[in-house]
Amino acid sequence: MSIQSVNDFVIRFANVNGSGSASANQMFARAVLRMGVPVAARNIFPSNIQGLPTWYEVRVTEAGWQGARGGTDFVVAMNPQTFDKDVNAVEPGGYVFYDSSRPVPASTFRADTTVIGMPLTEICNREYTDPRQRQLFKNIICVGALAALLDMGIGVVDALIAEQFAAKEKLIAANQKALHFGYDWARKNLACPIGLKIHRSSAVGNRIFVEGNAAAALGAVYGGATVLAWYPLTPSTSLAEAFASYCRKLRHDPATGEKRYAIVQAEDELASIGMVVGAAWNGARAFTATSGPGISLMQEFFGLAYYAEVPAVVFNVQRGGPSTGMPTRTQQSDLMACAYASHGDTKHVLLIPRDANEAFEFGALAFDLADRLQTPVFVMLDLDIGMNHALVPPLAWDDSRSLDRGKVMTFEDLESGKLFGRYLDVDGDGIPYRTYPGTHPTKGSFFTRGSSHDSMARYTEEGPPIAENIDRLLKKFATAATLVPAPVIERAARKARVGIIHFGSTGPAMDEAALELGRRGVAVDVMRLRGFPFVQAVKEFIDEHETVYVIEQNRDAQMRSMLMIELGADPVKLVPLLFYEGSPITARFIVEKIAALASPKQQKEKALS
Numbered sequence: 001m002s003i004q005s006v007n008d009f010v011i012r013f014a015n016v017n018g019s020g021s022a023s024a025n026q027m028f029a030r031a032v033l034r035m036g037v038p039v040a041a042r043n044i045f046p047s048n049i050q051g052l053p054t055w056y057e058v059r060v061t062e063a064g065w066q067g068a069r070g071g072t073d074f075v076v077a078m079n080p081q082t083f084d085k086d087v088n089a090v091e092p093g094g095y096v097f098y099d100s101s102r103p104v105p106a107s108t109f110r111a112d113t114t115v116i117g118m119p120l121t122e123i124c125n126r127e128y129t130d131p132r133q134r135q136l137f138k139n140i141i142c143v144g145a146l147a148a149l150l151d152m153g154i155g156v157v158d159a160l161i162a163e164q165f166a167a168k169e170k171l172i173a174a175n176q177k178a179l180h181f182g183y184d185w186a187r188k189n190l191a192c193p194i195g196l197k198i199h200r201s202s203a204v205g206n207r208i209f210v211e212g213n214a215a216a217a218l219g220a221v222y223g224g225a226t227v228l229a230w231y232p233l234t235p236s237t238s239l240a241e242a243f244a245s246y247c248r249k250l251r252h253d254p255a256t257g258e259k260r261y262a263i264v265q266a267e268d269e270l271a272s273i274g275m276v277v278g279a280a281w282n283g284a285r286a287f288t289a290t291s292g293p294g295i296s297l298m299q300e301f302f303g304l305a306y307y308a309e310v311p312a313v314v315f316n317v318q319r320g321g322p323s324t325g326m327p328t329r330t331q332q333s334d335l336m337a338c339a340y341a342s343h344g345d346t347k348h349v350l351l352i353p354r355d356a357n358e359a360f361e362f363g364a365l366a367f368d369l370a371d372r373l374q375t376p377v378f379v380m381l382d383l384d385i386g387m388n389h390a391l392v393p394p395l396a397w398d399d400s401r402s403l404d405r406g407k408v409m410t411f412e413d414l415e416s417g418k419l420f421g422r423y424l425d426v427d428g429d430g431i432p433y434r435t436y437p438g439t440h441p442t443k444g445s446f447f448t449r450g451s452s453h454d455s456m457a458r459y460t461e462e463g464p465p466i467a468e469n470i471d472r473l474l475k476k477f478a479t480a481a482t483l484v485p486a487p488v489i490e491r492a493a494r495k496a497r498v499g500i501i502h503f504g505s506t507g508p509a510m511d512e513a514a515l516e517l518g519r520r521g522v523a524v525d526v527m528r529l530r531g532f533p534f535v536q537a538v539k540e541f542i543d544e545h546e547t548v549y550v551i552e553q554n555r556d557a558q559m560r561s562m563l564m565i566e567l568g569a570d571p572v573k574l575v576p577l578l579f580y581e582g583s584p585i586t587a588r589f590i591v592e593k594i595a596a597l598a599s600p601k602q603q604k605e606k607a608l609s
Helices: 021-034 080-088 120-127 131-149 155-164 170-189 212-222 237-250 269-281 292-297 299-308 335-339 356-373 411-415 463-481 504-519 536-543 558-567 587-608
Strands: 008-016 039-044 053-061 072-077 090-099 114-118 208-211 227-230 262-265 286-290 312-318 349-351 376-382 389-392 488-490 498-503 524-529 547-552 574-578
Touching: 008 021, 008 080, 021 039, 021 053, 021 131, 021 155, 021 389, 039 389, 072 080, 080 090, 090 131, 114 131, 114 170, 120 131, 120 170, 131 155, 131 170, 155 170, 208 212, 212 237, 212 312, 212 356, 212 376, 227 237, 227 269, 237 262, 237 286, 262 269, 269 286, 269 292, 269 299, 269 312, 286 292, 292 299, 292 312, 292 335, 299 376, 312 356, 335 349, 335 376, 335 558, 349 356, 356 376, 356 389, 356 463, 376 504, 498 504, 498 536, 498 558, 498 587, 504 524, 504 547, 504 587, 524 536, 536 558, 547 558, 547 587, 558 574, 574 587
Parallel strands: 008 072, 072 090, 090 114, 227 262, 227 286, 286 312, 312 376, 349 376, 498 524, 498 547, 547 574
Antiparallel strands: 008 053, 039 053, 208 389, 488 524
C-alpha cells in the first residue's frame, strides 16, 4: 500500500552536480515554507566541481523537526549513475518519480513502490532549442509537476519565481511558463494528487530559514570583529564570504565610505592564524574560519596564543576526516584537536552550537570570551550546521549590550601608578591585565613571550615561576567554566536511571529521538553540552545515572574521552553511541540503538516498581 501522509514525509532529489538543479530544488523547499509548513533541508554534494552525484533532501514536517529522520518516501530520480541506488533507498510504499524519455526495464523498480514517469527530456527537446535552456527549464518543469502531484497548487511557486528573478525581469515569464507547463502536463497525464500531500498550515510560526555559516558570520559582525584572515577550505568558505558581504553592507563609514574592517585571504592556513594573532595583539577583534585540515596546520600559533595570552577566535566548520577525508560530509571529529591544540599542556575554550541560531549567539559571544580570558576560543560548527539552511527562531540581539574587552589597563591606570605585570594574577581568577600597544609612552610595555616567562613577562628558566605561570593558566581555565554556556538538561517524566549526553548538530535529531523513546517507555534524561570546559553540573549528571550514553559523530568517542580526562568519569558508565558515516545522524539511528541497549534496564525498572 502506498504511503498516505499530509505535511509529513521526506522527498529526495537525486541529480548530477552542475546540472543547475540546486536553484530549483531550493525553490521547492522555500515554496513549502511559504505554505506555512516547516521543512528541514539538506544538501548532499560531492567535493568536485561538476559531474558527480548530488542529492537535496527536503523533510516536510508539520511537527517542525529539524533533524534528519532517515529514509526517503519520495525520490526524484534524475541521475542515471545512482538510479538503482536511489530507487532501492525508497521506503516500502514510497514513490519514484523519473524521466521516462528513455525506456527503463520494469525489473528496475520495486513492486512495493509507486512509479511515476514523465518524459522530461523529450518535452524539453521539443520545447527548447538551446541545450542549456533544455537543462535548466527541465528542473523548473519538474517542480511544476511536483506541485501537481503533491497537491500544492502553483501560486506560491509563481510568486517565488517573480521574486528570485526580480533583477532579471526577462527570465520571469520564461520560468513561469516552464513551471505551468510541468504543472498542467502532470495534471493531465498523471494521477494527481498522490498519497503524499502538502497543504497550507501555520506551523512555521515566527521562525527564519537561514544557513549556519551565514548566521555565524553575522554573529562575528555583532560581536565586534573587524579583522578576518582566512584561506578557502570547504565547508568554512561560505562563512568568510558571508562576513565579507555583511561588512560591505554594515561596516562602511556612511559619510566617507571608508572601510571599517580588514579581510585578508592569506597564502595558507598557517599565515591566516598568524595574522589573526597579530591583529588581536594590537587590540582588534580578529578571527579565522577553517576546518579540520586548517586546524592541523595552525597548531603552533594556537600554542603561542595560549601561552602568550592573546585573544583569537576560530570558527571550525568540521568535516569528515582524517587527512583530506570527506570535504563535503559532516562529522564532529575535531574536538580533541581543538580542546588540546598545540604541543605541551594546553586547554582551549570550545563553544558548541546546535543550530544556526546558536551559531549567531555563540559567534558573537566568542569574541567577548576571547578578550575576557585572553585566549583562543573555538566555535565548533560542522558542515551539517554550516552549509545547510535550517528553520530557527529569529536571531536576537540586545542593543544595550556592550563589548566585553576584559582586563585592559588604560593610560590613566598606568599614570596613577597601578602595578602592571603582564602575567600577574591580581584578582585570583587566573586572568592577568594587559595593555594595548601604545597605551602609555613609558609604562605598561611588555614582551609577548611564547618562551617560558614569569609573572612580569621576563624570560626565565627557573622552575618555580614557570610552574606557577602554567598553574595560573589552569586557574584561568577554571574561570572559563563559569563563563561558557551552561548545558541544557531535559528530564524524563519519571525518574530515569539512564542518561544521554550529546552536543552540537546532534541536537535536532536528539529532540525527536527523546520523544519517541518516551513513547516506547524508555525513560531517559538528556543533557546537551554547549561549551568546554565542563561545569560541575556535567559531573553531577553523570554521577546520578547508572548508564550514560554519549552520542557523537566521530569514530573515537572524543567527547567521552574528554569527560573522562576532565571529570574523572567512570569509563564503564559512559557508553559511546557513535555515528561517523558523513551524513547527519538521524532520530531513527538514536532511537533504535538506545531502545535496544536500554531495554533490559527498563524491564528491570518496571519489575522493581
